Structure formats: C-alpha cells, structure tokens
Amino acid sequence: MLKTHLSWFHTGISTNLVACLGDQAHDQQAMPDVQQELEYLAQADQHIAESEQRLASQIRVIEGMIQNGHTTALAEECLCHLQQDLEQWRVRRALILAQWWSQR
Incomplete structure (x- = not known):
C-alpha cells in the first residue's frame, strides 16, 4: 500500500481574523479593500481544499x-x-x- 505523508493541515480564515478585518472596515472606503482581500483568501482556501x-x-x-498489479x-x-500545486496554493x-x- 502506498504510504504518502501529506500535511492535511488546512488553515482556514480564523474567526478572529475575520472579526479583526470587519472591525477595521468601519468606514465605507476601507470596506471594498477588506472585502476583496477576504475574497482572495476564500479563493485560496477553495483551491487548497480542491x-x-x-x-x-x-x-x-x-x-x-x-x-x-x-x-x-x-x-x-x-x-x-x-x-x-497544493504547496503553491x-x-x-x-x-x-x-x-x-x-x-495594517
């Protein structure tokens, strides 16, 4: 049987980070940047999971x-x-x- 040692550790966006990002985005101008950064993180997380x-x-x-055989x-x-590929993501x-x- 093939023994492959893979790190299945997947660090998703922590609740604390999301809360921190949300707290710093009170003004309307900062919101799009924070939202875009969250989207980039979500996309990376999706690629990692896939x-x-x-x-x-x-x-x-x-x-x-x-x-x-x-x-x-x-x-x-x-x-x-x-x-x-996984490591690159x-x-x-x-x-x-x-x-x-x-x-920040």
Missing part, C-alpha cells in the same frame, strides 16, 4: 493500481505534481495574509 481532494483521489487511484510510475509522478495564501498584515 487540491487536497485531488491528492486524496490520486492516492486512492495509485493504491488500486498497486492492488491490481499495475505500474504506478506515471501516477506517482502526477501525485508529485499535485503535491506541488498554501504559499499563495500565506502571501495574501502577509501582505494584509504588512498593510
């Missing part, structure tokens, strides 16, 4: 291939690319948060 689902699916495919080299290569999310905090 990437995690694709990874889990690919792992199941590889496990099935192993059980049926098929070679898995290409499927494992695809798995590596999916892992890289996590980095993107971290950059969004870092940019937001640096502007």
